[in-house]
Amino acid sequence: MPEHNATSEWTLDYPPFFAWFEYALSHIAKYFDPQMLVVENLNYASRATIFFQRLSVILTDTLFIYAVHECCRCIKEKRAAKDILEKPAFILAVLLLWNFGLLIVDHIHFQYNGFLFGLMLLSVARLCQKRYLEGALLFAVLLHFKHIYIYVAPAYGIYLLRSYCFTANNADGSVKWRSFSFLHVTLLGLIVCLVSALSLGPFLVLGQLPQVISRLFPFKRGLCHAYWAPNFWALYNAMDKALTILGLKCNFLDGTKIPKASMTGGLVQEFQHTVLPSVTPLATLICTFIAILPSVFCLWFKPQGPRGFVQCLVLCALSSFMFGWHVHEKAILLAILPLSLLSIQRAKDAGIYLILATTGHFSLFPLLFTPPELPIKILLMLLFTVYSFSSLKSLFR
Structure with a gap:
């Protein structure tokens, strides 16, 4: 057997825990339709396959429901x-x-984000309940299910260090360096190392870790996802295209030397900008780091408890969404869902939530592109948006 499978261009680009999750599902899926488990059956879709996929999403959403219950309990x-x-x-x-x-x-689009967001919300609830080790363990496991949650890892790291490894007994909440707990840092480190060893250890032993890393971080897929998440780089691309058209009309550019490849051609790929400087992964990393710096700075030096942590989490998610490399449009949910926790606490946060949820959800429309789905997505979004506005307005008169 080859060391890795390249049958499909859509490779498994999730961490190992998600592969184990799909492996577990496969033992149940074989009773519905064994043909769905044949790797070579690309684009296979029988009625039994679709039924199993939908059912599996619904059942795994029970974790999300439990996490929501715990978040509501924290509010109460x-x-x-x-x-x-x-x-x-x-x-x-x-x-x-x-x-x-x-x-x-x-x-409708079909993915398993529900139980993943359930893990994240449950970890947030545990941190709010001061069950720090449980929260850290849940987030470490989450990272090895889907590494996009690394977007909010700075918020977790700073908050755990600030709240669990240091004790701030001063009235102003300032850090007392002499109260540092080496034991707590060791426990957090053990959690991260043990989870990582369980996830990546077998691949390290087999010498396949580079292959795993290359699939988790496929930089050759290009700066933007096919649908262009509405972030800074979408504006950057649009500006480059506008300048290209202007340059051609004014005869500043040679049309024969301009590549015809499109940044929205389905299977995304590397693309060189025509007029503006091309963006590298390192440049996006620097921009993201600069964007999240103020929020993590405030979380450390001006702590506001769990509320400050959730605020920092939302800002880290938004910063990564705005400046990250190859951002998927659905990554906006990483900011919208935790912002829901803040929206019911202050009118100002409710206003921000309504703006972000409305625009962010609208940007997901390209995921559903067939004519029968058009009235469904419009109706569902209208219902949710009307409820959001009316309920939060009744809460903050």
Whole structure:
């Protein structure tokens, strides 16, 4: 057998834990339709296959439902008078469980983001409950299910160091360096190392770790995803195209030397800009780092407890979405879902949530491109948007 399989151009570009998850599903899938497990059956889609895929998404969403329950419980426990917070908790549950973006990405477009976001929200809930080791373990496991969550890893790292490894007994919340806990740092390090060893260890032993890394970070796929996530690089590409057209009309550019490859041609690839400087992965990394720096700085030096952590998490997700390399349009959900937790606490955050959710969800429309799906996605988004505006308006009169 070859060391790796390249039957399809759409390779398994998720970390090993997700491969084990699919391996477990395959033992059930064979009872529905064994042909779906044949690697060479590209684009195979029988009724039994579709039924199994939809059913598996629904069943794994139970983890997401449990995580939402824990997040709502954190909201209720913030006050002694729980009856006052029954309405915010209910609104939060609906905003998360009925999230338009997650609904179409998983249940129409078909993916398994529900249980992955369930892991993330559950880890956030555990950190809010000061169960730091559980939260760290859940997030470490999540990273080895889908590495896109590395976008928010700085928020987790800084918050765990600040809240778990240091104790701030001062009235102003400043860090007391002498209260550093070496034991707590060791425990966090052990969690990260053990989870990573369990995930990547076998590939390291077999000498296949470079192959895994190359699939997890396929830089040759180009700066932008096929649908152009609405971020800074989409504006950059649009500006390059506009300058190219202008240059051709003014005879500043030679049309025979301009490549005809498109950045939206389905299977994405590397693309050189015509007028503006071409962007490298390192450049996107630097831009992302600069963008997240203020939020992690505030999380360390001006801590606001769990609320500050969630704010930093949202800002890290948005920064990575705006400046990251080859960003998928559905990555906006990484900011919208945790922002739901903040939207029910302050009117200002509710306003930000409504703007981001409306524009972010609209940007997911290209995922559903067939004519029968058009009225479905418009109706679902209208229903969710109307509920979001009306419920948050009733909460913050």
